Amino acid sequence: MWLKITDLKAGYGGKEVLHGIDLDVAEGEIVALIGPNGAGKSTTLRTVTGLTAASTGSVTFRGEDITSRSTGWLVKRGLVLCPEARELFPGMTVLENLRLGSYAVRIASQEYDRRLEHVYEMFPKLADRQNQLAGSLSGGEQQMLAIGRALMSEPQLLLLDEPSLGLAPMLVTQMFELITTINARGVSVLLVEQNAVASLDIAHRGYVIEAGRIVGHDDAKKLATDPRVREAYLGGV
Numbered sequence: 001m002w003l004k005i006t007d008l009k010a011g012y013g014g015k016e017v018l019h020g021i022d023l024d025v026a027e028g029e030i031v032a033l034i035g036p037n038g039a040g041k042s043t044t045l046r047t048v049t050g051l052t053a054a055s056t057g058s059v060t061f062r063g064e065d066i067t068s069r070s071t072g073w074l075v076k077r078g079l080v081l082c083p084e085a086r087e088l089f090p091g092m093t094v095l096e097n098l099r100l101g102s103y104a105v106r107i108a109s110q111e112y113d114r115r116l117e118h119v120y121e122m123f124p125k126l127a128d129r130q131n132q133l134a135g136s137l138s139g140g141e142q143q144m145l146a147i148g149r150a151l152m153s154e155p156q157l158l159l160l161d162e163p164s165l166g167l168a169p170m171l172v173t174q175m176f177e178l179i180t181t182i183n184a185r186g187v188s189v190l191l192v193e194q195n196a197v198a199s200l201d202i203a204h205r206g207y208v209i210e211a212g213r214i215v216g217h218d219d220a221k222k223l224a225t226d227p228r229v230r231e232a233y234l235g236g237v
């Protein structure tokens, strides 16, 4: 397994939120992590990427123990989080934000140009607006910029936290198509989403988290037809 999370426990200020998560992502997969508000989806991603400390358990990536490593260290090894809050720099331009995405990996300028071209090819709107301030972009464009910035480091595994949050329905469809495209270009994806229908539709496998525990995992298509999952997350239809 590329990413292997074993018995991971973590929390905030002494209150345990993750009570022993086991989850893995194989090379080339899209894995969806679905569950209700406050279940611990973001905390799982934050703990994997070292933003929240693990109290016990382990995380390995390509066989290497990465538990509680710093974000910069992980980016160099190809594991990148695209967080829910976007964490763009609104007072900096689109181009400056993209440049920051490759900062941790220290690449030659030719390589930087190639990656920038690749991101602009994927998101032509970002090329049109490269000199505009990030804060002046629409919600959907900011989302694209956040993903574009993550792609500038050429991740092998992309952790996406609620990429469809706050997007208009048409953009939601585009966002899920985009994730499929990124995956088809060789990037494995761990996708955290409240939109269970769309995420299970594009995922290979899925996990269900409730109150800090994994309560089910299966092939995404099977999970999408599981009566309990349909009842809880897919509107019972």
Ligand SMILES: Nc1ncnc2c1ncn2[C@@H]1O[C@H](COP(=O)(O)OP(=O)(O)OP(=O)(O)O)[C@@H](O)[C@H]1O
Residues within 6 Å of the ligand: 012, 017, 035, 036, 037, 038, 039, 040, 041, 042, 043, 044, 194
């Ligand atoms: N910085 C924090 N300090 C204290 N408690 C937190 C913090 N962040 C999250 N929590 C708590 O941890 C629990 C899990 O939150 P988390 O954000 O991981 O859930 P989630 O499944 O991602 O939900 P959502 O979809 O609402 O983001 C919740 O009870 C939440 O209140």
